[in-house]
Amino acid sequence: MNLPTLEDLGELSGRRVLLRADFNVPIRDGVVVDDFRIRATLPTIDWLIERGASVTACSHLGRPKGRVDDRYSIEPVRKVLGEIAPDVELLENLRFDPGEESNDAAFVEKLIAGQDAYVNDAFGASHRSHASVVGPPRFLPSAAGRLLQREIEVLSPLRTDPARPFVVVLGGAKVSDKLGVIGTLLRVADSLVIGGGMCFTFLKAQGHAIGDSLVEDDMVETCRELLEREGDKLYLPIDLTALGPGGEIGDPAAGGEVRQIGTDVPDGWKGLDIGPGSAAEFGDLIMDARTVFWNGPMGVFEDSRFEAGTHAVAQAMSETRAFTVVGGGDSAAALDQFGLAGEIDHVSTGGGASLELLELGDLPGLEALRGAPNA
Ligand code: AMP
Secondary structure (H helix, E strand, O other), X not given: OOOOEHHHHOOOOOOEEEEEOXXXXXXXXXXXXXXXXXXXXXXXXXXXXXXXXXEEEEOOOOOOOOOOOHHHOOHHHHHHHHHHOOOOEEOOOHHHOHHHHOOOHHHHHHHHOOOOEEEEOOHHHOOOOOHHHHOHHHOOOEEEOHHHHHHHHHHHXXXXXXXXXXXXXXXXXXXXXXXXXXXXXXXXXXXXXXXXXXHHHHHHHOOOOEOOOOOOHHHHHHHHHHHHHHOOOEEOOOOEEEEOXXXXXXXXXXXXXXXXXXXXXXXXXXXXXXXXXXXXXXXHHHHOOOEEEEEOOOOOOOOHHHOHHHXXXXXXXXXXXXXXXXXXXXXXXXHHHOOOHHHOOEEOOOHHHHHHHHHHOOOHHHHHHHOOOOO
């Protein structure tokens, strides 16, 4: 990818380095509940500090929409960072300033004032052309941090040179979010498995009844074309777990029958997970693969009645001899829920960024680094 790395920054003793990190972590009642992304930046921080640099870190947190909003204060992150990297300064939430998302020149200037170099270790934000991602490399010697480097090293070869069979497992709510990456990955993958809420738009395209399941009607035609063109590579569920009339997601007490069904969902019912037959079939594909990329849950795994499909995929990911990559977000949360994150070769810190990198092969934040004065 030809990105400048930390070694390309030259002498760092006594110099000031601006570090764009992705500390966009889940926070509950003012406390960080998962510090995975903060810890993932430590190799870069330690490298810089060991060479005598003073480090100022910055990150966005949530979506405060360009206004100061205490609910999105960076304070809980500062607390964690203070414990694991006490010498690092931390700026307030970048998105408190509207200039971050609009990539405003004056905001870039403010960020780089007094800084001698810039490091991007925010893989999870590198698909955004925001000020802190694309601005500083126009002016400062710049580098990819260790985390960003590792993400690219793992993800890039998936789209060009995966060990085969290469199996892609996609789930989650919406087809429209993933259509681009489905198109690219169908070209390189040997099998592409589709579960989660998005499978119902495909099932509808095949003529199945979908009851009250999630569907994107404006995508049905597109799904039909994909099935016609690439049907031999696409795997859809062969059975489902559904919730009957009166039932509520996340509230078993509300009643509503839960039943294993085929691929036709009766009126008034919702398909909320793949069924056991599909889980076994998808698991076998994963077990026989040499590379697997997984993004998106197979069902509403937050509700234990509908977690079995996602659990089966996570279990197979943990057992296969294949090189396993999980693309951030909800699938990483599911792995944590099942205690299996440690069994995966690479859990990406960026859900949206990993999909965009696989789809397009590049990201705005990476392009910016390649244009830096020292690159
Ligand atoms: P995404 O953000 O697109 O990755 O979607 C993740 C969300 O999709 C999770 O919160 C799941 O609960 C939800 N989901 C997965 N399967 C289904 C389904 N069959 N019906 C409704 N929501 C689902």
